[in-house]
Amino acid sequence: MMLRPPAMKVGFLALIATLGATTALSACADGGASIPSADVSHTVYYDGYYGPFYGGYWGSAGDFRYFDLCAMRYRRDRLHHFRQDPAEGFKSVQAQERPEHRQSPNRRGH
Numbered sequence: 001m002m003l004r005p006p007a008m009k010v011g012f013l014a015l016i017a018t019l020g021a022t023t024a025l026s027a028c029a030d031g032g033a034s035i036p037s038a039d040v041s042h043t044v045y046y047d048g049y050y051g052p053f054y055g056g057y058w059g060s061a062g063d064f065r066y067f068d069l070c071a072m073r074y075r076r077d078r079l080h081h082f083r084q085d086p087a088e089g090f091k092s093v094q095a096q097e098r099p100e101h102r103q104s105p106n107r108r109g110h
Contacts (some may be wrong), residue, residue, distance in 0.1 A: 012044075040096075045090035049081040056082065057098045074099075 015072040046053055056066035056074070056103065064082035083090055 042095050043092050044095040045083040045086055046052065046093045047081050048091045049079065050077075052091045056093075056095045058084075059098065 002017050044056065046056045050066060054067045056064055059065050059076070064077040066077055066082065086092070
């Protein structure tokens with residue numbers, strides 16, 4: 001068995017870490033991660049500001065929540081790039097029903 005000098009091991013580990021990070025970030029760019037879906041959809045109008053549309057829903061307060069693929073969560077559209085009616089510069093996309101929010105096991109009965 002050949003022993004590698006410590007500097008070679010560190011360089012090899014740095015290479016592996018870089019490749020892993022690159023692969024994870026590329027999932028954000030090309031849609032390689034799982035995307036939420038629903039059987040029921042509604043037409044929403046979006047101007048493309050946040051990049052590709054991967055899903056979203058209208059919140060109970062009338063705000064739109066879009067799915068951020070890189071963060072793997074829904075974010076609120078604070079800048080109003082989603083609308084319920086057609087307008088110039090906006091394209092129609094299909095949004096889902098609001099996802100069910102399950103109660104945390106630690107909060108049952110509280």
